[in-house]
Amino acid sequence: MPKQTTKSNAKRYEQQWDVPSESDRAAYYTVSLTQEGQLICSCWPFLRNRQPCKHIRTVQSGQIAARGQPVAAPPAAPAPIRVSELRLVLANVRCVTPVADQADAVICEVKVPQMPAGNEHFLLTVLHDLSQIGVPWSALQKRYRLPKELTLDWVLQYVRDYGRLIYGPLRDGKFEGWEYLPPEGV
Ligand SMILES: [Zn+2]
Known part of the structure; x- marks a missing residue:
């Protein structure tokens, strides 16, 4: 059995995504799926308003693979259909x-x-x-x-x-x- 690496966030969040910042290519925001099924983001607009930001929308659209997932994998939360x-x-x-x-x-x-x-x-x-x-x-x-x-x-x-x-x-x-x-x- 391979030894499991301890991730501090693994227990708190079902899944996480690293979404590149639009203004700074080197920067990333972290979008997390909580155990209650909510998507939260580490960016300022989200922390201020608690409203879905563009990073959350990027994750919802399935453009970004979750951490530890192959690139083509769909996100845990399916993109909502209008x-x-x-x-x-x-x-x-x-x-x-x-x-x-x-x-x-x-x-x-x-x-x-x-x-x-x-x-x-x-x-x-x-x-x-x-x-x-x-x-x-x-x-x-x-x-x-x-x-x-x-x-x-x-x-x-x-x-x-x-x-x-x-x-x-x-x-x-x-x-x-x-x-x-x-x-x-x-
Ligand atoms: Zn954000």
Whole structure:
């Protein structure tokens, strides 16, 4: 067993990021994820206002790897999606397909497939995918006129257990049947 190095901050914070200062390339600010799930920063504007600063926003956007994480790893706190700006657009897509704004990689539009009549597994897959993107359950209940008994937890559990069902490949403007993606592929 390798001897573990003692880090004084390891207990206090779930994760930490070193965000380079914009004005001084050699300087860094430390953004920390507290055990309560809050992101805090060591910069002055944050310490003064306790409002998310640009360093926290940089961490939230996933541009910086956490300490001890490979560079491509996403941060522990997922980048919040600006749900109010999400547009759900009906499209000829095999499954829920987010479209990201090239400039800032924020999802601005979601292409949603036409719902086939009477295919519950397909509907549950669409609900699962949209909720994962950040569409609130209440909005989905309204849009798809879902029965009150159906809960988000149930939908997520269903897809974890049974996988996803999407349209087959598009041929001559029509989808060829279905494609089943088992739980391992979810
Ligand atoms: Zn800051």
